[in-house]
Amino acid sequence: MAYCYMSYNEFMLNICIVMPRFFPVPAVKGGAVEQLATFLADENEKFHKMNITFVSVYDELAEEASKVYKHSKFIYIPMELEKEKYEYASVDNALIEYTNKVENAIKDKSFDYVIIQGGRKEHLIPSVPFEKSITYLHGPKIEHGLHEYYKAILVVSHFIAGCYYEQTDTPKEKVIPIENAIHLEDFSKKISEDEKRRLKEKYNIADDEIVINFCGRTIAEKGIKELIQSFKQMKNVSKCKLMIMGNCNYAKQVRTPFEEELFKLSEELKDRIIFTGYIANKELYKIHNISDIAVIPSIFEEPFGLTVIEAMASGLPLVTSDAGAIPDIVDDKNAIIVERGDNFIPNLSKALDKLVCDKELREKMGKHSEELVQDYDTPNYYNNFCKILSELK
Secondary structure, eight states, X not given: OOOBOOOOOOOSEEEEEEOOSSSOSSOTTOOHHHHHHHHHHHXXXXXXXXXXXXXXXXXXXXXXXXXXXXXXXXXXXXXXXOTTOOOTTOOSHHHHHHHHHHHHHHTTOOOSEEEEETOOGGGOOTTSOGGGEEEEEOSSOOOTTGGGTOSEEEESOHHHHHHHHHHSOOOGGGEEEOOOOBOHHHHHOOOOHHHHHHHHHHTTOOTTOEEEEEESOOSGGGTHHHHHHHHHHOTTGGGEEEEEEOOTTTTSOOOOHHHHHHHHHTGGGTTTEEEEEOOOGGGHHHHHHTOSEEEEOOOSOOSOOHHHHHHHHTTOOEEEEOOTXXXXXXXXXXXXXXXXXXXXXXXXXXXXXXXXXXXXXXXXXXXXXXXXXXXXXXXXXXXXXXXXXXXXX
8 A cells, every 4th residue: 555645835934744654544443533634624624723734543544534635634554453552652663563554655755844643752752853843641640751852742641731730841942732622513503303312212322311422432541430330329220321432543443351340240230221332523412412411531631522512501500529630621510520539439339319309400501511521622732732832933
């Protein structure tokens, strides 16, 4: 497979965004990092403030989807991926191969900045000068000494920025938070009552049942095991259905031992717990339309949480953990925030019961979610992104 190029016109800042080697851009196979990159491309079509080149792994569907963009260029790198291996921070022969191919693909091009998504020390492209190298971190891992390799460190939340300030000797001016965003209109859309009825029939949900949804990767850090345990302890479990949307590797459907554990744990309530598998991002709003409560029970330090603002944009009340950046996004008017610790599972259960029993409270909190989420729209994200790079320049 040869490198694939799409054309564009030159304007203003000329940047290159290097994606991790697992999922393509545009985000036709899912992935939160890839979705954010796609948002940048979408907004760049409207505002046309930058000249963007995206470098990502080759995918036939992505290449086709990229053809609608006039102001972004896409370079696709052919890679043979190992099945079930999608660790963004991993350092192995495949990373070396990918980095070499990326370096070869951009070596004759001139950029103001090369932004490496999730870039650690090992992800550097050797031929790119320090003054042009930027890392854009999306995970919770804090790494010392990155400022010696990158001109700037972009992070997805003030929480992660604070971790760098407190835990490392990185100069504060080098760590720059830029909060995530979504297309709000993609999640504020409504479906007809007839479509709601068909969806509920598909998932065997009765009209009078309260739908609690979880959306995210089915991995231990997301607190799904704890959620299922708390759901089983609910006093009002007979009135509810729990929808678990997602799998461990986005559109690349695989079955993991942890997922098997979840299925076994859910066996005694299999008529009340629904595993939908992966649902494309553009279809998620439909599930939110038939949901009454969104729950984000992460047990690790969530660096941001796109699913939080997706649920808010859909006008849902939330039950969340106090993980990482989540308390910075929600407040006590739109979410019940449950402290992690020894009593996390029973307290999560109590929070869900409280909302299940109070329709008026659900509606009041849902309206506040819609108000609170307005700052997380993609035009704001794009303009902040451009402003940060311009100020660095």
